[in-house]
Amino acid sequence: MSHGHDSEQVGHIVPLWLLFGVFFALIILTALTVWTATHLHLGAFNIWLALIIASMKATLVALFFMHLIWDKPYNGIVLVGAFMFVILFLGISLMDTAENMPDMYEGPAPAVATE
Amino acid sequence: MGKKHSSDGAGHAEHPKWMQHHFDTPSQQFASSKMGMWLFLATEVLLFAGLFCAYAVYRANHMEMFVFGHQFLDVKWGAINTCVLLFSSLTAAWSVRAAQVGQKTLMIVLLFLTMCCGGGFMAIKYVEYSHKIHDGLLWGTQYKPTGHAAEVIHGEEAHAAGDLGGAHGRVDAGHTEAEQVAAIEAAHGAKAAGDAKAAGDAHTAGDAHAAGDGNATTAAPPAEAGAMHATELPADVLAIDAAERSATQPAAIGPRGLVPVAETDAAHAEAGGHHWEGPIPDNVHIFFGIYFGMTGLHGIHVLIGMIILGWLIYRALKNDFSPEYFTPVDLGVLYWHLVDLIWIFLFPLLYLIG
Structure with missing residues (x-):
């Protein structure tokens, strides 16, 4: 069985221009998210815009800084899977809290029998 | 066990000391370690998800709490800290590259720079936290606005009367x-x-x-x-x-x-x-509870990341790493990137609320 550790490259070497390019893109996106939050008044859409920009930044970091784009897909599936569960968790929690109807019954809360 | 050891014994001569016997190639060992790290990072994401859930549910029900409370956070410091962390991510990713191409000195310098950025981040957090502590803008029953914050929340007269209330502050x-x-x-x-x-x-x-x-x-x-x-x-x-x-x-x-x-x-x-007009919302202390919970847990991660970076520098100075073996550098840096990733979401959610 060949070990081949002299010839084989371990991991992917990211070119410097790409590292710096990603960094500047991240800084620009940070400036953009500050600008949209302070100058654009889109009401309820502001939070979604902020989350979209944050997701773009997170994707850049994960793909290039964290090497996911060159890794075998398994690592990416683990991360995306974790995010899917987070979305499931938040989504169902928000659905639940939206269904809460504290004013369904008018007036005082029903008396509770005491012994 | 003994038999396995003896059959593997022949491998000692041809394997470098960092190469585990149960792997065929350095690349396979590297990929396996990395996969384990990613599984751990997934649990980290889920750990933070609990706090993000608290944030989402309270925000969905009491947006006014967040809109009012976030005004006491300084966007300037938050944005600077974001840039500090992004820069540290660049130096961290660069240090992995330096390890891969055998630039040992550069790798150590970059790891050190990354650690310094973490220190800078914590220093800015210290400035922000001490400001909040000074103003009494804390969680739960510790929420006792004083000074300027009290004037904002309770109005001048209330401040003059010294009647600043307790947790509910009403x-x-x-x-x-x-x-x-x-x-x-x-x-x-x-x-x-x-x-x-x-x-x-x-x-x-x-x-x-x-x-x-x-x-x-x-x-x-x-x-x-x-x-x-x-x-x-x-x-x-x-x-x-x-x-x-x-x-x-x-x-x-x-x-x-x-x-x-x-x-x-x-x-x-x-x-x-x-300039805030309209009713001062109740329960602003919950916003600060969430703020301190999320940034506090994140800050703990930054501190742990700095310890890991320090350990990597120590290992690098011992000449433990080479272009064939730099797994600890790669995994430690992955952890650092995750800390950055969490902050990328925390910053707009806490500092940039409409």
Whole structure:
């Protein structure tokens, strides 16, 4: 069985221009998210815009800084899977809290029998 | 075990010391370690998800709490900290590249720079935290706005009167008893005071909104309802047998959940350079609870990341790493990137609320 550790490259070497390019893109996106939050008044859409920009930044970091784009897909599936569960968790929690109807019954809360 | 060891023994000569016997190639070992790290990072994401869930649920129900509270956070410091962390991610990713191409000195310098950025991040967090602590803008019962923050939240008169309240911070001094009674009567089904006092929770019951909520069980004269705003239980309530009082079901008389925004509590406030008009929301302490919970857990991760980077520098100085073996550098840097990733979401969610 060949070990081949002299010839084989371990991991992917990211070119410097790409590292710096990603960094500047991240800084620009940070400036953009500050600008949209302070100058654009889109009401309820502001939070979604902020989350979209944050997701773009997170994707850049994960793909290039964290090497996911060159890794075998398994690592990416683990991360995306974790995010899917987070979305499931938040989504169902928000659905639940939206269904809460504290004013369904008018007036005082029903008396509770005491012994 | 012994047999396995002897059969593997021949491998010692041809394997570098960092190469585990059960892997075929350095690349395979590297990929396996990395996969384990990613599984750990997934649990980290899920750990933070709990706090993000608290954030989402409270924000969905009480947006006003977040809009008001976030004005006490400084966008400038938050943005600077974001850039510091992004830069540290660049140096961290670069240090992996340096390890891969055998630039040992550069790798150590970059790891050190990354650690310094972490220190800078924590220093800025220290400035922000000490400002919040000074102003009493903390979580739960520690939420006792003082100084400028108190003026913003309670108004000048309240500040001058030194009546800054406790966790709920509601100052009802400006309301006449008649107003309070009217507010209570306006609420559907609200009539009672006696049982509210019987709950023994003078603090909650003493809140106009608690009474206005209509969750009262028995009838009582309006005049007595007005007396609910006293911070102490009146003598006639105290005279009631303690056992009898505790028999009352708290759910029937207390405020349910979070108290609603008071219409009468309109105030004009200057916070964080913003001009705030309209009612000051209740329960702002929950925003600060979430703020400190999320940034605090993140800060702990930054500190742990700095320790890991320090350990990597130590290992690098010992000449432990080479282009064939740099797994600890790669995995430590992955952890650092995750800390950055979390902050990428924390910054807009906490500092940039409409």
